Amino acid sequence: MVSTETRTEIEGMLGRVPSWIEGLSDPAADHSWGIVRDLELSETSLQPRDKALIGVGVAAALQCQYCTHFHTEQAKVDGASDEQIMEAVNLASTIRYFSTVLHGAQVDYNEFVDETAGIVEHVKSQQGAAGGAAADD
Known part of the structure; x- marks a missing residue:
């Protein structure tokens, strides 16, 4: 469970505390939010749209419906088109495909x-x- 201070910060940024955050164990909760806040949601060397598109591709490759949904919505908010979102998914699938080929062929x-x-x-x-x-x- 996140601390009161972190809970207030999350509510300020997202309007609510997502239910998945409640599933984080105490030693990792505040730190886990910090990773999301600082890497995914804050200004970094990558543009927000590009980070969201990377998130869509990775989530799709991992086959995580939760992350795929979140990052798709995030990408749309950050200005990505449906075509760009599908391109990110296709790129991720291509990388996964060739990774399988490389590993399988040893x-x-x-x-x-x-x-x-x-x-x-x-x-x-x-x-x-x-x-x-x-x-x-």
Whole structure:
């Protein structure tokens, strides 16, 4: 159960204390709210809409209907379109799909890291060439 001070803060930010917060054990309750407040709901280096879209994708990949619902609503409040929300879900499903393939095929991690470094180097050189071509025009 959250402290009286935290309860007041939550009510001020959300208009009520969500019932799931009551399920938090005493040692973790105030701290857990602090994580939600500071990382999800406060100003950080990520834009609120982007954080909400990440939340939608992760929640969908985890198959958590509660989190999927909350983060979808949060994304809408923060200006995300239905198309952007579905793109976040599709991106999360693609990552989960290929993660399953990589793990199931038991791809060597060190080889994967080396391969990725080569891909990144190529993409950066292509971007540099495209930027140089645009500057020449």
